[in-house]
Amino acid sequence: MNPCLEDKTLFLISEGEVSEEQQSHLLSCPSCAKRYHEMGRDLRFITQTLQQEPPALRIAARAPIVYKSLPLAAGVLLAIALLWGESRLSRPHPSSEQIANGDVSQFLEQVSEAIFERGSIREVETASSESDLASVQVALGENCSADCRELFINSLSTDVKFKTKTVEQPVVAIRGRPVDPAMQHMVSDRGR
């Protein structure tokens, strides 16, 4: 005996799609015949019900629009966060070498600031040991020969205007820094 017919087959039979085999099974199987008749009965009842006027409809209280908008707002925020994250990831990363170079140049700049007070670059010129000694002697008020004083005074008068690297120049000539007049006066008094 053939297995019982499926619900869909029974429905297709009611729509006129039936093979001889199915028809013979339907006639010989009380269970399938019963299911087939039940389906027809239900369908008639459903159709009759739906042909009548529908019962009064009432829409249950709706959730406030704020609550219903929460998932939408959350979705928008998530999309924005994803886009932001993606843009961050796609941005090229500075290499470790670039980072190191940046750090070094920043460090040098800070050191330069600390050493030279103001921002401008100053030139420190090397001096000869003679002028160096003269300057130190004058500054300490030690006995200094006429040549020594002259050397020092010359170095002050030339000061910052000329920065040629000669022996007659001051020991340390710092461009832009004025010579202290008191110091100059003292030196000239001593020279007399």
Next chain:
Amino acid sequence: MPDKETPSFEGLYKAHHLKVQRLCRMLLRDTAEAEETGQEVFLKMFKQYQTASWPNDWSAWLTRVTVNACHDRRKSAWWKWWRSSNGEVQFAEYPSSARTPEQEALGREQRVHIWRAFRELSGRQREVFVLRYLEGWSTEEVAKSLAISEGSVKNHLFRAVHSLREALKKNGEGS
């Protein structure tokens, strides 16, 4: 153009407007939207009435136009659907004097369950069910009208019938 032998527009409207409104209410969830769509259908009928090409069967023409109008309305009303989808449709039926109170109570509950299940069907399943069983069209006519295959019509029909029967069985078990 109409002459004395042909029906007047008012006559056609009176003969069919209840059916059109009912179809719209069955195929659309929103009652106000169903009324608007019904008016659109009669506007189309008026335009058709003014042309020289009249359909052979105004009833079938109106059914087809109504189903298509509801289909279009459903497609364009996703926002409205989203707004209304959280609101649960509830049914309340008034008792009829033709039955006993027990029959009335049981029948009322069954009808409510069937209508609720019908409203939960997909738009296509409702269209197919209405045309095939409530309007009495053949499978071939339904397929032609909805521009789908006959096999697809039968599949939609089977799913619709299965869902409706399930609702009926649940109600029978519960009562």
